[in-house]
Amino acid sequence: MQLRWKRYGSVALLTAGISAGLVGAAIGLIAQGAETYKARLSALPGDAKTVKDMAGTGSATATLAGTKLTVNGTFDGLKTNATKAELRNGELGGVRGPAIADLTITKAMKGTVTGTVDLTPPQIAHLKKGGLYVQIYSEKPTDGTLWGWLIR
Numbered sequence: 001m002q003l004r005w006k007r008y009g010s011v012a013l014l015t016a017g018i019s020a021g022l023v024g025a026a027i028g029l030i031a032q033g034a035e036t037y038k039a040r041l042s043a044l045p046g047d048a049k050t051v052k053d054m055a056g057t058g059s060a061t062a063t064l065a066g067t068k069l070t071v072n073g074t075f076d077g078l079k080t081n082a083t084k085a086e087l088r089n090g091e092l093g094g095v096r097g098p099a100i101a102d103l104t105i106t107k108a109m110k111g112t113v114t115g116t117v118d119l120t121p122p123q124i125a126h127l128k129k130g131g132l133y134v135q136i137y138s139e140k141p142t143d144g145t146l147w148g149w150l151i152r
Contacts, residue, residue, distance in 0.1 A: 034065040039134055039148030041075055053140045055079045060134050062150050070116045071103060075146055078109040080139035085113045089123055093130030093149045
């Protein structure tokens, strides 16, 4: 009886070891499948009324894993405090589009922008064509200060 137990015990240990290895391999494959995108945040084009308030720079990195997009970025040099940030969906790079998610932002002239969004298949297609972008709003001008398209 003890011999059987040891035998089944080693099979159980072997099975547990193989299972752990498969889980580790699956995690590695998921990490390898993640796509990284980057954006350079710069001042929006201004008109005669808003150009004096346009200032600042920043950068953002976004990682797509499955349908989940995680955004992390920094900004600096705004003339007034940031008020909000959005992930927006244009069909192609340079084409403006509607907001699809609010991002978390430091409400200051310098700080960070972060967020995680579950994307739909059309939004993923737009991301892959360079159509998704980050837009940061500030106290002045209120219609946006910095933006940058996410590209690979």
